[in-house]
Amino acid sequence: YNVGVEAGDVLAGMSALGVEHAAFVGTSRGGLIIHVLGALKPTVLKAIVLNDIGPVIEAEGLAHIRSYLDRAPKPKTLAEAVDTQRRVHGADFPALTDVDWARMVRAICRETAAGWVPDFDPALVDTLAGIDFSKPLPGLWPQFDALAAVPLLAIRGGNSKLLSAASVEEMGRRHPGMETITVEGQGHAPFLETGTLPREIADFLDRAERESK
Structure with missing residues (x-):
């Protein structure tokens, strides 16, 4: 298990299917893969939904x-x-x-x-063995900054221990067009099929599609 290898697998799968670009929804590890995709081949990212994940993971x-x-x-x-x-x-x-x-x-x-x-x-x-959770984990801010031109929706669980409100605030500062949703009563990671999330995600993707034309 290696996020870089997994991102390469995604690109290989897209190539095999003839998919040039797509909207990506990444929950937790999936969101880390999206960060790496932005570094490897940003043109494949048409729109991004990050579900309770960002460039900083709280230990x-x-x-x-x-x-x-x-x-x-x-x-x-x-x-x-x-x-x-x-x-x-x-x-x-x-x-x-x-x-x-x-x-x-x-x-x-x-x-x-x-x-x-x-x-x-x-x-x-x-994959979690040997990590010293008493120290801050390495961040992915350079990879996140590479996503600045891609429509982005960040979803955070109101009770999340993995993605802090401060990180979401900094993400918004670096990506001024980023939209955010805080899901109250849920932690890591919010269930995307609950409440109004399906409609809100669909609306975001529709807006991203319209704005790309």
Whole structure:
């Protein structure tokens, strides 16, 4: 797992499909890949939605992610899996409904004979090994500055530990055309299918399309 390699994979896939440029929606790691795409080949970026990610990652948020990946439980039933996620993330996501929590579990877990298990490659945890979370993490401001000409919507969870309000403010200063949405009652990362987010994202992409013509 390497963000630079993953960005190269995206470019290779676009080339194979004959896609010259596109609007990108990047949540968490996906947003980091977008930063690298801007450095490697900015012309592929027609519009950008960054979901709770920016050029500065707060160490507290990354440490939180590592802690629950390290201790990912294996509940026996869907109800137990929902309860587990609520115990871990409930304080950051008070806005989620019962339906939202169940959908979350089905999205990030899979049912097996042994119960509901996390549906991710365990090697992902290895990418966080050796990081000193007591020190600020390296930033991506030069890569973000390269996105200045691309229509950009930044979405931040009001309870996010990964993307700070101060970082979003600085992003807006460097990218004066950037639009922002703060999703109250959600942390990292806001569920893009909830509330008014689908309509707001669609409206942003429609505006970006019109302005590009």
